[in-house]
Amino acid sequence: MSYDTDHVRNAGRTPERITGIQAFTDLVDNAALAGLYTSIRNRETATGPELVDKAAVSKKTVYDYLHKLERAGLITEAGAENGAATYTAEDFEMTLTVRDVAVSITPALVEVLSRRDEYSVIDRxxxxxxxxxxxxxxxxxxxxNEGDITIRQxxxxxxxxxxxxxxxxxxxxxIRGFGEKPSSPETYTPDNVGSEQPDTDSTEE
Incomplete structure (x- = not known):
């Protein structure tokens, strides 16, 4: 079976049922859920007990989140290890349109969002x-990081x-492990600052 429509493009196999759309949007709002998905993706495979050991939430919450992610198709059961199910994360891209601009939610973005409790600027x-x-x-x-733009820009x-x-x-x-962190913030000097207060430390990253 092969078909193309405005919203679905199929490569020749019967499409799987997509469920639990709410889980995708919850990845943006729930740092613990995003962190669980990211932990599985970074490990390639992980068991429930391994995730419980590393999680900042309760054992019950971890398993509730695993079931939620599995129902949504974001993780799948890949086998068993020492009697515990092993999970693997699925790559995905969900595109939302905001004010006529398409915004894609991807695993890379979710990884950063999962650290919002650690870095308050993300939440802000x-x-x-x-x-x-x-x-x-x-x-x-x-x-x-690739040298194409400055912090000012x-x-x-x-x-x-x-x-x-x-x-x-x-x-x-x-979070992303980009080379060396910028060493100091850029100083922004408003146009109306008088010459008696020169910005001697301004740098361009």
Missing amino acids: ILEEHGLLTFALAHDLVRAH IGDLTGLSSGMTYDLVDAIYA
Whole structure:
């Protein structure tokens, strides 16, 4: 069976039933759920007991989350180890349209979102600026790591304050393991600052 429609493109096999759409959006809002998915994905395979040992939530919550992720097709049972089921994470991409702009939720974005309790700037940007701005900022930080953009430009393009921009760059560098972290924040000097207060420490990252 092969078909193409406006919303579904099939490579020749009967499509699987997609359930638990709420689980996808919960990955954005629930750091513990996002962290569980990310732990399985980073390990390639993981058992319930292994995840319970590392989780910051209760054993019951871990298994509730495993069932939720499995029902949504985000993880699948891959076998057993010492009598416990082993799970593997599925790659995915979910695209949402916000103000005529398509925003994709991917495992890479979920990995960063899973650390929002550790890096408060992530939560602040989501709460104050929304998912669209956060996703854009995330991608611009990756471009910064590749030498294609400055921290000043990230702030200009996203509308984030200089301090928030630097904090996010620092957080994503740590989470994604990007080379060396930026050593110091850029100093933004408003145009109306008088010459008696020169910005002698301004740097361009």
